Amino acid sequence: NLPVVAVVGRPNVGKSTLVNRILGRREAVVEDVPGVTRDRVFYEAEWAGKDFWLVDTGGWEEKVDGIAYRVAEQAEVAVELADVVMFVVDANVGITTTDEQLLKVLRRSQRPIVLVANKVDDQRGELEAAALWNLGLGEPFPVSALHGRGSGDLLDAVLAVL
Ligand code: GDP
Numbered sequence: 583n584l585p586v587v588a589v590v591g592r593p594n595v596g597k598s599t600l601v602n603r604i605l606g607r608r609e610a611v612v613e614d615v616p617g618v619t620r621d622r623v624f625y626e627a628e629w630a631g632k633d634f635w636l637v638d639t640g641g642w643e644e645k646v647d648g649i650a651y652r653v654a655e656q657a658e659v660a661v662e663l664a665d666v667v668m669f670v671v672d673a674n675v676g677i678t679t680t681d682e683q684l685l686k687v688l689r690r691s692q693r694p695i696v697l698v699a700n701k702v703d704d705q706r707g708e709l710e711a712a713a714l715w716n717l718g719l720g721e722p723f724p725v726s727a728l729h730g731r732g733s734g735d736l737l738d739a740v741l742a743v744l
């Protein structure tokens with residue numbers, strides 16, 4: 583009965599990369615193409631002496647209903663179990679329709695949300711990340727899951743909610 587941290591976001595924003603970054607090992611499957619199926623989604627993680635479950639959502643496949651629907655459905659399941667949700671967006675792309683749909687699901691769940699502005703690989707990206715204050719989710723945390731930039735501050739913020 584460790585606390586559960588769910589990593590939620592549309593395909594390709596870097597959720598699995600972030601999970602691997604937090605785990606400190608490559609366990610979650612990272613793919614350049616969205617829609618990768620994977621069996622394991624729960625990972626035991628630790629930060630600053632605190633243990634928690636990290637849930638990598640995904641594993642959806644594109645169905646006739648369209649990927650946005652599948653993402654929302656996956657998110658609903660993950661969020662139900664979560665004590666806190668890391669909502670991951672691609673800071674370079676900005677907010678898409680799918681992001682907005684997901685956000686609706688997240689808000690409805692009334693779980694605490696920590697906004698992750700991923701793919702901020704260098705300082706230039708910070709401006710795009712700052713634009714995400716507009717979502718009304720509080721401080722956007724700029725990170726580069728790929729390089730590790732900002733991930734410590736993000737984890738501190740997530741654990742502060744638990
Ligand atoms: P997921 O579908 O949300 O799980 O996304 P993945 O973790 O599979 O990553 C999708 C693609 O984005 C991969 O090619 C990653 O290498 C890339 N990616 C993930 N995080 C970053 C990042 O911080 N910076 C950059 N430049 N690319 C990233």
Ligand code: MG
Nearest residue numbers: 597598611640
């Ligand atoms: Mg993934």
